[in-house]
Structure formats: structure tokens, C-alpha cells
Amino acid sequence: MIVLYCFGPLWGLPDPSPFVVKTAVQLKMSGLAYRTDRSRPPEAPKGKLPFIEDNGVRIGDSVFIREHLERKYGVDLDAGLDGRQRAAAWAVERVIEDHVYWATVYARWAVKENFDRGPAIFFGDAPADVLEAARARMLDVLHAQGFGRHSLGEVAQLAGRSFASLAETLGDGPYLAGETMGGADATLFAGLSAVLTSHFDTPVRDALLKHPNLVAYSERMMQRFYPALAKAEPVTA
Numbered sequence: 051m052i053v054l055y056c057f058g059p060l061w062g063l064p065d066p067s068p069f070v071v072k073t074a075v076q077l078k079m080s081g082l083a084y085r086t087d088r089s090r091p092p093e094a095p096k097g098k099l100p101f102i103e104d105n106g107v108r109i110g111d112s113v114f115i116r117e118h119l120e121r122k123y124g125v126d127l128d129a130g131l132d133g134r135q136r137a138a139a140w141a142v143e144r145v146i147e148d149h150v151y152w153a154t155v156y157a158r159w160a161v162k163e164n165f166d167r168g169p170a171i172f173f174g175d176a177p178a179d180v181l182e183a184a185r186a187r188m189l190d191v192l193h194a195q196g197f198g199r200h201s202l203g204e205v206a207q208l209a210g211r212s213f214a215s216l217a218e219t220l221g222d223g224p225y226l227a228g229e230t231m232g233g234a235d236a237t238l239f240a241g242l243s244a245v246l247t248s249h250f251d252t253p254v255r256d257a258l259l260k261h262p263n264l265v266a267y268s269e270r271m272m273q274r275f276y277p278a279l280a281k282a283e284p285v286t287a
């Protein structure tokens with residue numbers, strides 16, 4: 051059976067990593083049998099989660115995992131989408147994973163209070179200098195990526211541009227491509243829910259809350275794929 055390696059549920063999310071959530075939802079969409087197990091990035095083939103193990107083969111990176119599943123098992127998560135919808139779906143995934151994701155990382159790691167109540171947990175009882183070194187490494191990554199050179203307000207402003215674009219793209223939905231769910235819906239849901247968790251109060255989350263259709267979409271997808279985690283009350287500021 052396929053094994054999906056993940057961090058494990060945290061902060062009201064199926065997993066703190068949107069990439070893990072995306073792959074888990076795509077596995078659910080595929081209907082393939084799988085189970086999850088916990089791991090940590092140093093154990094992963096590419097040093098990042100998620101990775102899967104399928105009949106002794108380990109595959110890292112959520113895009114390559116999807117490609118493997120589609121190729122090996124003959125599933126098409128975009129069945130019913132035309133060429134233009136498939137192309138648009140990839141563009142949406144890049145906005146979520148290569149732009150919004152970094153605003154999420156910034157809000158969790160660069161804001162000290164959020165780091166203390168969030169990612170610090172990954173280091174267990176490690177002494178303060180180990181935590182500081184880990185946070186400094188992520189701040190270096192953010193600096194190289196670019197957001198690390200901005201204030202939190204500026205990052206929220208940039209993320210807000212992406213949320214506005216995504217809100218316009220989704221429209222009334224119910225899915226990215228209209229009536230038909232596609233693989234990128236897993237990516238969009240994973241990226242939005244990572245921002246919306248009420249565990250972190252950030253201007254990035256506030257920027258997303260300005261778009262009720264994105265919030266409602268994330269809630270619908272949570273209800274559908276993780277009913278036990280869906281909130282009885284709607285997400286609000």
C-alpha cells in the first residue's frame with residue numbers, strides 16, 4: 051500500500067505542511083488506498099515532506115508524487131478539464147505554492163510570537179540556541195526568496211494581491227474549474243487552510259479573510275475531505 055509520510059495533524063490542520071495536505075487530498079481524490087506515517091525532513095529523499103513510498107520506491111515532492119500516481123495507476127485528477135483549464139490550474143498552483151506559501155512561512159517563522167507558539171514545537175525540548183539557529187536558517191531562506199527583505203505588512207500586502215487574484219479566478223466556484231473538481235483544488239485548499247488556521251493571528255490571514263468566497267471554499271473542502279476538522283462555526287477574524 052502507498053505510504054504518505056507527513057508531520058501529523060497540528061494547529062487544527064490535517065498537517066502543518068500545505069504540501070502534505072495537498073498530496074493527502076490528491077490521494078483521496080484518486081481513490082487509491084494509502085496510509086500515513088510520520089517522518090521528518092532529514093529522512094525524506096529530497097529533505098522535505100511530503101514523500102511517499104510505493105512498493106519500495108520513494109518519491110519526494112508533491113508534483114512528482116502526483117505525476118507518479120497518475121502515470122502508474124492511470125488516474126487523471128484533471129479528468130473533465132479542457133486544456134485551458136489545466137493550464138490555468140498549474141498557474142494557480144504556482145501562485146499558491148511559490149508566492150502565498152512564502153507569506154505563510156514568513157507569518158509563522160519571522161514573527162517571533164508565532165514561531166514560539168508554532169514551528170518551535172518541531173524541535174521538542176531542544177535548548178533555546180538550537181531553536182534560534184533553526185529560526186535563523188529559515189530567515190536566511192526567506193531573505194534569499196525575497197520576502198525576508200520586507201516588513202510583515204508588505205508581505206501581507208503582496209499576499210493580498212494573490213488572494214484577490216485567486217478570489218477572482220474562483221468566482222462562485224464551487225471549484226477552480228467551475229463545476230468539476232481538479233487536482234489543483236487540493237493545492238488551493240491546502241494553501242488557503244494553512245493561512246486560515248486561527249492558531250496564528252496575522253495580517254496575512256486578515257488579507258485572506260477579505261475574500262469570503264475563498265474562506266467558504268476552504269471550509270467546504272475541509273468539510274468534504276476532513277469532516278472531523280471542519281469547524282461548526284464559520285471562520286472569522
Ligand SMILES: N[C@@H](CCC(=O)N[C@@H](CS)C(=O)NCC(=O)O)C(=O)O
Pocket residue numbers: 066067068069091097098099100110111112113
Ligand atoms: N516542492 C516541495 C515543497 C515541500 C516543502 O517545502 N516542504 C516543507 C514543509 S512545508 C519541508 O519539508 N521543509 C523542510 C526543510 O526545508 O528543511 C513539494 O511540493 O513537495
